[in-house]
Amino acid sequence: MHDGVRAIARAIRDTYGCEGISTRQHNEPAGCQDTWHYHVHVFPRYRGDDLYGSHPYPGFVSAERRRPYADKLRTHLRHPGE
Template sequence: MTSQEDVVLRSERATAFVASRWWPNNVGHVLVVPNAHHENLYDLPVADGHAVHDAVREIAIAIRSTYGCEGVSTRQHNEPAGYQDAWHHHVHVFPRYPGDNLYNTRHLPTPATRAERGPYADRLRSYFERS
């Protein structure tokens, strides 16, 4: 579902892109992944972990600056008991709004289309181009 047009930030070790799975009140959230494959936090090398964290911070600032939200939340899951369902380390960065009920809702049943994701990716890329 993700395409190159969804990528908003890339470094030697990490990539951030607008996710296709959205929550009802938190659309346009971003995933940050290491460029090399690491299944979860347990086998993530320190250098890749730092790169992911640095990108998460930059994305959080960009989302806060461009989405009109009042905050951000991050999530990272490990193993089935920890709700991991994609077997590549990733961190979610969600825009947050008062009363958005993020933690009591499920993701939408159908993925966001490229046309729906595009405006969010454009905002974030524009932010980084200005920075």
Template sequence: MTVHNHEPPGYDCPFCFLLTGGETPLDSPRDIVLRTGCATAFTAARWWPDNRGHVLVIPNAHHENLYDLPPEYGHAVHDVVREVAIAMRATYGCDGVSTRQHNEPGGGQDVWHYHVHVFPRYEADNLYGSQPLPGYATGEQRWIYADRLRNYFGSSPRT
């Protein structure tokens, strides 16, 4: 089997850091909305103009991409993606949900830890025709959405 990895030597994975309780301006334990034994969902810092509050779902073990992902983690991530999609529909007032996942630089991957994007969708939002907003959402902006989802799941904030 050919492995297609692009993680540089000594890579400090920001998602693994978050999973251990680490905090940066882009990710905080308070962003986490749902955590299971094998997968975690958290609000993302990169936003699109009409799709604020999108969520990333990651495996709790470090796997770079779809090619490396063991089935048990793939199933766990998919289950959490589904739960987050249902929660978004219930709490964001969106018209639907889209998911997407990228592998390797040619596929648009830019963090070397497998992750699935879950986007709230609204009629005529032009998600796929727009670019991300410049800069990143602040913690205070992200936590508005994280709190909605955590409340849906009945979870307490993780600080």
């Protein structure tokens, strides 16, 4: 699992030129998880981004709007260094 997190973190850094990466993992209802499963959030970080003070995006973001970001990461993972 953590090898995958590292690969995704590097892909995010290389693809988006961020200055750092933060990871988070939550469990149980008090951690906003209704059904127990293991997952890790991987966030690109930029100086002054105020990640922990920011507010969630209002509403659900559709797959169509998320797809270009996933495609860029997928391309990097398949062809690192290109």
